[in-house]
Amino acid sequence: MSYVVTQEAIDEDLHLHYLSCSDCHAGNPGAVDQAAAHTGLISRPSDDPVAACGTCHEETAKNYTLSLHYTAAGMQHGVSARFNADEKKIFDQKVFEQSCRSCHASCGDCHVKSPVVSGVNSGLMDNHRFVARAETQTCALCHGGRVWPEFTGDYGGMPDIHYRKGMTCVDCHSGNQMHGDGTALTSRKDVTTKPSCTECHNLADLGKDSTKEAHAIHEDTVSCSACHTATAYRQCSSCHEGKGATSSPAIILGRNPRNLDQLTTLRLIPTVRDTFLDHAKPTMSNYDALPNYWDAVPHNVAKRTDRTRDCNTCHGEHTYYLEADRIPEGLSTYNKELVW
């Protein structure tokens, strides 16, 4: 990574060859000193995707302005049920707009310069060439707290089988999913183009007879990740805005809060009753309207795990199952609904 725009990049990359710097970044390209040259500079032109990239990539740019990576609406709506109307106004104005929304990704964050995470700016991905995909320099930075290190094994345990086979994010999460289809969404669960295990793995044709039987018995009530999550994944707790959270590794199985008839892998989400108090003081009058455990797909999949090898892991020992008396105190009363 570097901040330097090389002559080779300018010569080779079509964007740099046919556009001048000021076409995107404005400023004053005729000036010779830094202050004058940077007058009116737009450092992140693709914060406005339609104006910057939409001239050529019209449909993609237009769709992207409604995608969750751009709007960050998932963070806004995911917690909103905890607030009453007045609290929600405060949250939207003082927390979401001033804090959460800074995590939105511009076109350039994925295609030109690595996104800035926790104030760390690691610069241009390839000397300002426009890159189609560079997951280790893009996805891995924003999703470096949980999903990426679980996927690569950096969080401990076994790397995901797909990673071991040479696959990375875009092999499953297509460009269409990232750019969106022009629908304004409020949750990643509503993305229609998100990948599914069964797109590649046809359960009816998979493995030995005993494997087919196990899949047939469980497929309506147990998620793939409940059995095929290899090792402990990150559970976060006690988040206070601006100060971060604490974490510990665990596999947790319980009812899917979006489908209570399904057993799945749950992840502890760190919102506590006073998460926002230090910032703008929006209390959460309806805190118990949502659980603290949410269905998650830990990206550390393995073909064989202790659950696929031995029925007794779940049916006898209830290993990993969420238990009411082990839910941390002070969290949402809703959590007990998720005990299987």
Next chain:
Amino acid sequence: MNKVSTARAMLIVAFFGAGALSVHATDSSCVDCHSNQAIMQKLVSPPVASAAEGEG
């Protein structure tokens, strides 16, 4: 001029015409600094990592 020659001539005109019309990124003072490693190292401060655990 036969059809093949006409087509070739049009291609040559299109090729050089487009080249003349293209706006190359080097046609500005921006690259004087932004392509210079030593200058960029002076201008950019090393990042300071936060100790907080991240989301995501």
